[in-house]
Amino acid sequence: MGSIPLVTSISDSRNIMTILMIGLTFLLTLRCLQDFDNQKHPSMVLGLMLLIIPFLPATNILVTVGFVVAERVLYIPSLGSIVLTVYGIQILWYSWTSQRQTIACFVVLLLATGCMRTIARNRDWRSRExxxxxxxxxxxxxxxxxxxxxxxxxxxxxxxxxxxxxxxxxxxxxxxxxxxxxxxxxxxxxxxxxxxxxxxxxxxxxxxxxxxxxxxxxxxxxxxxxxxxxxxxxxxxxxxxxxxxxxxxxxxxxxxxxxxxxxxxxxxxxxxxxxxxxxxxxxxxxxxxxxxxxxxxxxxxxxxxxxxxxxxxxxxxxKLGQSSRLFQIVTRWQLIHRNSSNEIKLSHVYLLGWSLRSELTSKAKAYDVYYEFGNSYLNTGTTENCSLKEKWLKQKRNKTSSRSSKGEEKIRTTKYVSPFIVHHLLDSL
Missing domain, CATH: 1.25.40.10 (Tetratricopeptide repeat domain)
Structure with a gap:
């Protein structure tokens, strides 16, 4: 796809590098097989196995793949490369004792270069863009x-x-x-x-x-x-x-x-x-x-x-005219919407819904009582009805002691409000 230009002729200079790498790999493999019985170079055998075998599926030799070079296919081969590099440095360290200072400088330079390249690459992986x-x-x-x-x-x-x-x-x-x-x-x-x-x-x-x-x-x-x-x-x-x-x-x-x-x-x-x-x-x-x-x-x-x-x-x-179920679903949506704003926990939705329904039911009954006592018993003269009327008026008087008699009379003649409308009013409040 343009990542690496294809080799289209024998005279391409990259063929020389390819031949050298294949020859070197062949010699290392041959040496590993010769020393396999006495296990003289186990680190080199392990490094070659990690370097070659995991990379074979991505080489387009066994199966055709959609890529040639990719970071994800070089993770395990990189381990083999590191094992071989460390093993080579170890051999040089004990073989060339007079050049140990040069070898140490080379190792430090190699590590510093690798760290800097890793930091630079990590910046590329910060985001998709x-x-x-x-x-x-x-x-x-x-x-x-x-x-x-x-x-x-x-x-x-x-x-x-x-x-x-x-x-x-x-x-x-x-x-x-x-x-x-x-x-x-x-x-x-x-x-x-x-x-x-x-x-x-x-x-x-x-x-x-x-x-x-x-x-x-x-x-x-x-x-x-x-x-x-x-x-x-x-x-x-x-x-x-x-x-x-x-x-x-x-x-x-x-x-x-x-x-x-x-x-x-x-x-x-x-x-x-x-x-x-x-x-x-x-x-x-x-x-x-x-x-x-x-x-x-x-x-x-x-x-x-x-x-x-x-x-x-x-x-x-x-559409079906089921007002009570409609009210329940609206209440449930409001509670969940509040939960999305971190006002309540979702685990309390049904408990709060039950509590709200109970509270609104009691409020609706209060309006029902007022409607019953405020209108039905207002014009009757029986003792029982009068006592009920006085009881209700006393309850209202305790709550609104500051109201005038004119205000109380206005309340008595207030039009009845259906419980369902009261539910929506209280809920909106």
Whole structure:
């Protein structure tokens, strides 16, 4: 991909270095085999094994891989290199006793250089952006470096810069299918985007995202037949690709087919609250309130704080006229919302909900008592009713001793307030 220029001729000077390294490795291996019986050089044997064997899968000799040089494949070989280096320094230390000062200086210089290089590399690993920038600076001719950096720019909404790096990646590697696909998602012109999606499919016939994106594009262009063909091909390539089912459902006119497709999406994503809530919303629009409510509740079981599911449940309950359950779900959402602001703990949600319901019920009963005594018994002359009326008035007088008789008379004639409205009033307060 441009990391290391390929050797294309025998006259390439790098062939000499390759031959020297292979020859040296062969001689060391031969010496290790000769001394294997008496175990004369165990450190050298171990170092060679750690250096060669773990690196074989990444050499493109046994199997084809998508990289040649990568830090992740050099961790264990680095141990072998260190073992061989230390063993070589040990031999020199005891063989050249007169040059020990020079050897010590060389070791210190080697350690200092390694530490400084490690510190510099750690700075590159501080963030995704710094790592990608470092790779792009080191390997500007690597198509994958431009592709990865373009993905980062796309994720950070820097679309114009992302397009430029996608174009550079394609210039360096024209058959890069993923770059064609990702570039097509950023283009505003449908025909140009279609061209890149088709190029991605041309170079990688089993590219699922390219088929899906092209099907989406055809749907927006009202090319229904081609869109359906691409989406079905996408499902054939990956039967568990849920977005393709959703897009295919948008093309259907028959509610029964849509129902089957959306149910299939929910089956494929049993732990995703989004798809359950989306299916519940479709059922709600079709008037299937009970089934819609079941899927909204299932979404809340998966994620107890999923906002769309709460809204959906409230919408269904309001449509069914179940005011008490609607109040409960609204109260529960308010408590969870407060919990997200660190005002209460989530473990106390149901306890606080029960406490709030009990408190509001007692408040509502107070209004019921006032309504009963303030109106029904106000104009009666029986002793029992008068005693009840006096008892209630005495209770109100103790609470509002500073009120005038005119204010008390105004309270007696106050209009009755339903308990449900009182609940909402107190809750808002």
């Amino acid at each position: 710094s790592l990608l920038r470092a790779g792009l600076t080191t390997l500007p001719q690597n198509a994958k470096m431009h592709y990865n950096y373009a993905n980062f720019l796309r994720d950070t909404n820097k679309f114009e810069l992302a397009k430029a790096h996608y174009y550079t990646a394609l210039k360096l590697w024209p058959s890069y299918a993923s770059a064609h696909n990702n570039l097509g998602t950023l283009l505003n012109y449908s025909h140009e985007a279609e061209h890149h999606f088709l190029e991605a499919i041309k170079y990688s016939s089993d590219h699922v995202n390219a088929h899906y994106n092209l099907g989406q594009l055809y749907r927006k262009m009202n090319r229904t037949t081609e869109s359906e063909m691409m989406l079905k091909r996408c499902i054939d390539l990956e039967p568990t690709f849920a977005p393709a089912y959703v897009e295919l459902a948008r093309l259907q006119d028959n509610d029964l087919n849509i129902l089957k497709l959306l149910r299939r999406v929910v089956e494929l994503n049993p732990n995703d609250p989004y798809f359950c809530a989306a299916f519940g919303y479709w059922l709600f629009k079709k008037g299937l309130y009970e089934e819609s409510l079941r899927h909204y509740h299932r979404s809340l079981q998966i994620s107890p704080t999923y906002k769309e599911a709460f809204i959906g449940v409230a919408r269904v309950l309001r």
